[in-house]
Amino acid sequence: MNIHTAIVDDNNFLIKSVKDKLSLFEDMQISFTANDGVQCMEKLQTDKYTDLILMDIEMPNQNGIETTALVKQKHPQIKIIMLTVFDDDENIFNAIKAGADGYLLKETPPKELYDAIVQTLEGGAAMTPSIAMKTLKLLRNPLEIQPEKQEAIILTTRETEVLEQLSKGLPYTAIAENLFISPSTVRRHIENIYKKLQVHSKIEAIEFAKKKRII
Template structure:
């Protein structure tokens, strides 16, 4: 089995090592590099060292993670970037999603959560910390209101599609959702496609931004 390649962007040496140690628990993951800021990341990508997934700190010197994500995605459109932070911050979440991030986790995430996030983003999913997933679902349900106009998203979703969203709230990946609902992974992805189509968007991050009146 070919290993999944990963990059780490973290200015705190100890935290960077903690992430590396967690990923090392899987023999199927290879860390290609660990760099201290967004500027160094862009220089690394320019050298042709391009992993499939990057774990990105948000607050860093020289260039923060959100700007680095935006520029990295411009150069490598297929790159999957999962933001890592020490606390839940919904504004940063939406800024990161708008910049092109594919997920948002806390730095104290368990090893299995980091590893699940890798395969989830490669499978088209949107890994989020459980608390942020709950917040996103609240927006989708209309329980939380933004100053801008929103749409009543759940009114157009089927019962099964709502169940898929509930699983997302709990931070489940595509494979885990399939096991929870006793359906195939490809069926989960099809439900996600239908959800995005009904919201008139083409990705999970787009669904969130659409819900917020983007």
């Protein structure tokens, strides 16, 4: 199965460099390229296939962090890896806060870039080692919170995807279109989510899932 990847960068030379790297792998297909966040959002309006976006940070009109937040709001099923030269704490923190699924530096070799894309699509969080270390330092908390003793709540991958879409305020029809399923299937997944989380409304489900870091 092909992996449809978009590249968003204001430098066309770097876009070509990334395309050349990905061309080494048969299952990689470029869905589109864009030179800024505005172009990216415009192309996503008609694009139905993009699985993942490689996103630069510094771009005119609309930067990569702002665009990441918008993409995650409107198309939460799409994964985003920041691909940038910036490794400062502020950009890392803001990218993760915006919803980035991974953070790589542009000198990442082809095989590592490919593996990172596959890992991210499988639910991982790909990061350049130096970025991962900085992220750990950013997130480290001196207070140790004891986990509550309760039965683990396990949602299926599809149920989690539906819940993420629901948390963005999307209607059932939009969720169905984004995930290539029928509205009735969406309703069935939501019924199962309510049962597993022991809640009775969308708001309760979203609040509970965020509290428990399910989404």
